[in-house]
Amino acid sequence: MLKKLPQGAATFCGRGLAFIHGTHIVMKVCPECSQWNAPEAADRGVCGWCAYVPSCEDVEPAVVFDAAA
Numbered sequence: 001m002l003k004k005l006p007q008g009a010a011t012f013c014g015r016g017l018a019f020i021h022g023t024h025i026v027m028k029v030c031p032e033c034s035q036w037n038a039p040e041a042a043d044r045g046v047c048g049w050c051a052y053v054p055s056c057e058d059v060e061p062a063v064v065f066d067a068a069a
């Protein structure tokens with residue numbers, strides 16, 4: 001039961017940074033240790049520093065612009 005992932009830039013509960021293509025998560029910045037990930041590890045969706053594996057349940061669309069109230 002995969003929930004529908006947001007596409008493009010995303011975060012993990014507001015932390016880290018990832019880009020999602022279909023069901024493929026490229027984790028650019030780790031939400032655990034806040035390190036920029038190594039390209040090879042990023043492409044596998046794991047952190048090359050702390051081995052954190054993001055949960056699909058935590059993925060949220062990245063808010064690029066705050067809508068002016």
Ligand SMILES: [Zn+2]
Nearest residue numbers: 030033047050
């Ligand atoms: Zn990490």
